Amino acid sequence: MARLIWRVAPWAVVLALAAAWEIFAASGAVTPFMLPRLSVVLERIRADGASGELWQNLAYTLYRSFAGFFIAGALGIPLGILIGRNRAVRWLFDPLISVGFPMPKIAFLPIVTLWLGFHDVSKITMVVLDASFPVVTAAIAGTMSVERELLWSARNCGARGAALLREVVLPAALPQIFTGLQVALPIALIVAIVAEMKMGGVGLGGAMITATRFADSPGVFAGIVEIAVAGYVLVKLMAVLRRRLLLWHPEALAPATV
Amino acid sequence: MIQIEGVSHTYRTTDGRDIPALEGVSLEVREREFIALLGPSGCGKSTLLYLIGGFLPIASGSVRVHGTPVTGPGPDRGVVFQHFALFPWKTVLGNVLYGLEKLGVPRDVREKRAREFIDMVGLTGFEESYPSHLSGGMKQRAALARTLAIDPKVLLMDEPFGALDAQTRSLMQAELLAIWHRSPKTVIFVTHDVQEAVYLAQRVFVMSARPGKIKAVVETSFERSDPHIFKSKAFVDKVDEIWGLVRDEAMKAQKGRPF
Amino acid sequence: MRLGLVSADVLPSLSAVASAWWNLAIDPDLWRNAAASLYRGGAGLALAIVVGGALGIAMAWWRPVNALASPLVEMLYPMPKSALIPVTVLWLGFGDGSKILLIFLGCMLPVTLGAFNGARSCEQALVWSARSMGASRLNVLWDVVVPSALPELLNGIRTALALSFILLVSSELIVARAGLGYLIGFLGEGGVYDAMFAVVLMVAFLGFFADRVYMLAASRVLRWRD
Known part of the structure; x- marks a missing residue:
């Protein structure tokens, strides 16, 4: 019985919050401009969905985030492994990464726009620029923490060069690399949305900034709910994927967390 | 003086099953006595210690230290983990x-x-x-x-030397005895090491596998300052006697485990 | 860079950027904007640390608090924080208030999660030790749980620090009338690219130095480890 309560409690809290939003907004304590009723916002999302506008915006935002995210992964993972395994490459990239990692890359947005224009290329470039750092640093850390004994016994079995990297180093570093990807995905979304807000046009971020300009507060709150749901679903999907991919890892047995 | 009467304790696992850890344990420890609680891992000897320490709620039975029922932790009972x-x-x-x-x-x-x-x-x-x-x-x-x-009047020690290497462990055992001789306290010493229990304690309480009960109480008395005590016939015989009691329990405890 | 492969507008030479920065630096305008940014970032982050840290430790210590707060934390943690920019503007306008609120909301969750995980990882034996030495439950919270939580809490704050720069710069780029992000956008729209590059680099290095100084301070606080 007690266990059932703790299971139901989270949903009850979410429902209670939704109800509180609706009641508070309807009470007249704040103007509908400051906080439109939840039902109005949901109705707006439904209307946007019916007209197809929501799906178009969502598709563009996700396309930009994912394109940048995949490029960041495709560049970052091999680069990170290489840096972790090769001293010369490490010497070359280490200063770049230790300076670049803590920098707010978003400040380069106007420069990237200046170079690449207002199209998708500059938005995706911004996403790559921001999302690749966590991937690279995670791949370096994962590669460097592979146990020597594991490498030695693989060498004993005859693994060499690329096979050693692919068959031993990559799987052994995978838990940490995946953690890096899990950090990078929300960053990719954040950056894509900021870029859209700054440059305007199609996309969830662009739609929200347009709504702000026209003081269309149901539009703004609809955007928040849409983006929050999208972020939540993506993060949960990554957690599920992680458990599938890392079945051999002890933590796969533990319940998935945030 | 510590009086424990009819103490039972049940653990609730995270998936909601109840596991009996202790069942009807009664024992008495005299003033300034050094006793050992000995048993296989999972026999509830640490649980018993935590109950005396006041860390776990006492659901059934009673634990009294110097006549006062234990209701929570306090500086009269020092703990070494x-x-x-x-x-x-x-x-x-x-x-x-x-x-x-x-x-x-x-x-x-x-x-x-x-x-x-x-x-x-x-x-x-x-x-x-x-x-x-x-x-x-x-x-x-x-x-x-x-x-x-x-x-503290009472010293509760939960396998205090279990994480140390063998040499350090025997040094620490000798030092603990020396300290205890200088200022005797009531000591309850939890261990799964038979030799350690025989060497340190005046009485050894052997516990059974889960659910833990007191299976036997063995008196031990040696001249512990003798450096060759570990080789003496009396000591070896005592260890053998207790090891015989513990072995069955250890084997019982091993059953039903994955490894 | 001086080979003329690219137009000097698109990639001004380093010397041009340096002299543009100097020209900005002797003008109080740059410092007025920097002060505005610093104030917003500092206030938002400080609020996030105080409220987020207290919430995280309370969640680990009292189960009802956890039951109430953790569904919200779990739901909102993955949310791209930049989505909040328009709302904060809607509520508090174009000035400092909206930026501080944004940074507070965006940075709070990493701090909360760090404090929560840190406090939860506090060893039972440490709590029991303190209790057996006569510490009250409230003593234990302050003497044992909070220091145990410190390493993870400081890690969460580091994430929050990085996030505060991102949120500050992006919100100032998008809607503001002051601040370094605003200045970048203003210079860019005016076509003063060498000055824009100068401010961009200045912001990037401020972020870098803030992180380095923070790490140095954190390692001083945690010098008891290893």
């Missing part, structure tokens, strides 16, 4: 000072007393070291100093 439980963010001195602070010992007395006990366990010169810079044996000395400094 297997993994030291030193505050890693405090120095050795800071750790030893902590309990004295909570007792309300005045500042100048506090410092002097702490240094005395650090000296007693042989850690002079390491007052300002953090636990992470000490070896396992030194950590346990620091933990011992911290507990002894608050001068």
Whole structure:
């Protein structure tokens, strides 16, 4: 019985919050401009969905985030492994990464726009620029923490060069690399949305900034709910994927967390 | 004096099953007596210690220390844990000072007393070291100093030397005995090491596999200052006798485990 | 860079950027904007640390608090924080208030999660030790749980620090009338690219130095480890 309560409690809290939003907004304590009723916002999302506008915006935002995210992964993972395994490459990239990692890359947005224009290329470039750092640093850390004994016994079995990297180093570093990807995905979304807000046009971020300009507060709150749901679903999907991919890892047995 | 009567305890696992850890345990420890609780892992000997310490709620039965029922932890019962439980963010001195602070010992007395006990366990010169810079044996000395400094009437020790290497362990055993001879306290010492129990304790309480019960009480009395005690016939016979009692329980405890 | 492969507008030479920065630096305008940014970032982050840290430790210590707060934390943690920019503007306008609120909301969750995980990882034996030495439950919270939580809490704050720069710069780029992000956008729209590059680099290095100084301070606080 007690266990059932703790299971139901989270949903009850979410429902209670939704109800509180609706009641508070309807009470007249704040103007509908400051906080439109939840039902109005949901109705707006439904209307946007019916007209197809929501799906178009969502598709563009996700396309930009994912394109940048995949490029960041495709560049970052091999680069990170290489840096972790090769001293010369490490010497070359280490200063770049230790300076670049803590920098707010978003400040380069106007420069990237200046170079690449207002199209998708500059938005995706911004996403790559921001999302690749966590991937690279995670791949370096994962590669460097592979146990020597594991490498030695693989060498004993005859693994060499690329096979050693692919068959031993990559799987052994995978838990940490995946953690890096899990950090990078929300960053990719954040950056894509900021870029859209700054440059305007199609996309969830662009739609929200347009709504702000026209003081269309149901539009703004609809955007928040849409983006929050999208972020939540993506993060949960990554957690599920992680458990599938890392079945051999002890933590796969533990319940998935945030 | 410690009186334990009909104590049972049940653990609730995270998936909601109830596991009986102790069943109807009764025992009495005399004033300034050194006893050992001996049993296979999972027999509930640590649980019993935690009940006396007041860390776990006593659901059935009663535990009295000097006539007063235990309702919670208190400085009359000092505890030494297997993994030291030193505050890693405090120095050795800071750790030893902590309990004295909570007792309300005045500042100048506090410092002097702490240094005395650090000296007693042989850690002079390491007052300002953090636990992470000490070896396992030194950590346990620091933990011992911290507990002894608050001068508890009862000392509860939960496999205190279990995490140490063999040489350090035997050194610490001898030192613990020396300290106890100098200022005798009531000691309840939990261990799964038969030789350690026979060497240290005046009486050894052998516990059965889960759910834990007291299976036998064995009196031991040796001249412990004898350096060759471990080879003496009386000692070896005693260890054999107790090992015979424990072995069946250890094998029972092994069953139903994955490995 | 001086080979003329690219137009000097698109990639001004380093010397041009340096002299543009100097020209900005002798004008109080740059410092007025920097002060505005610093104030917003500092206030938002400080609020996030105080409220987020207290919430995280309370969640670990009292189960009802956890039951109430953790569904919200879990739901909102993955949310791209930049989505909040328009709302904060809607509520508090174009000035400092909206930026501080944004940074507070965006940075709070990493701090909360760090404090929560840190406090939860506090060893039972440490709590029991303190209790057996006469510490009250409230003593234990302050003397044992909070220091145990410190390493993870400081890690969460580092994430929050990085996030505060991102949120500050992006919100100032998008809607503001002051601040370094605003200045970048203003210079860019005016076509003063060498000055824009100068401010961009200045912001990037401020972020870098803030992180370095923070790490240095954190390692001082945690010098008891290893």
